Amino acid sequence: MDQVKLGREVMGNDSHLPQETVKKLIQNSQEAKKQAYCPYSKFRVGAALLTADNTVVTGCNVENACYNLGMCAERNTIAKAVSEGHRSFKAIAIASDMDDNFISPCGGCRQFLREFGSTWEVFLTKPDGSYQKMTVEELLPNSFGPEDLSAKKV
Ligand code: THU
Numbered sequence: 001m002d003q004v005k006l007g008r009e010v011m012g013n014d015s016h017l018p019q020e021t022v023k024k025l026i027q028n029s030q031e032a033k034k035q036a037y038c039p040y041s042k043f044r045v046g047a048a049l050l051t052a053d054n055t056v057v058t059g060c061n062v063e064n065a066c067y068n069l070g071m072c073a074e075r076n077t078i079a080k081a082v083s084e085g086h087r088s089f090k091a092i093a094i095a096s097d098m099d100d101n102f103i104s105p106c107g108g109c110r111q112f113l114r115e116f117g118s119t120w121e122v123f124l125t126k127p128d129g130s131y132q133k134m135t136v137e138e139l140l141p142n143s144f145g146p147e148d149l150s151a152k153k154v
Pocket of ligand 1: 038041043044045060061062063070071072073074094103104105106109
């Protein structure tokens with residue numbers, strides 16, 4: 001995994017998207033982070049999702065006094081997009097305040113992303129705008145998805 005992570009740490013652009021689009025998406029995720037409601041963890045996260053029709057949908061984490069009800073930024077963003085009629089995605093950028101690590105989506109969010117395909121791009125970023133590009137498949141290999149529900153059964 002370390003090897004994959006290091007291999008994916010890019011200065012240039014190995015994305016399917018133009019460099020300018022990636023840069024803007026990351027800026028959008030950083031803007032969205034400013035709305036984070038995280039009085040308990042104080043860990044701000046923002047996300048910006050690029051849909052197939054080039055709409056950008058943003059979201060942030062929203063925590064709750066009943067701690068376990070808190071929602072991650074990625075999941076909120078996907079839910080927002082789907083409720084606005086989008087189901088096909090090109091990329092998502094994720095932003096946090098961590099300087100030393102690229103923000104990496106939790107297991108639940110990886111599964112949430114995977115619902116909408118395995119080949120699209122996820123940009124794990126740092127506040128300085130640097131990023132690691134991974135696919136959903138790389139984040140959640142050998143995954144369970146909607147296709148499995150219609151697979152042949154005994
Ligand atoms: N969080 C996210 O929103 N996305 C991530 O990728 C990791 C964690 C949130 C959940 C919680 O509000 C706070 O960060 C601390 O875990």
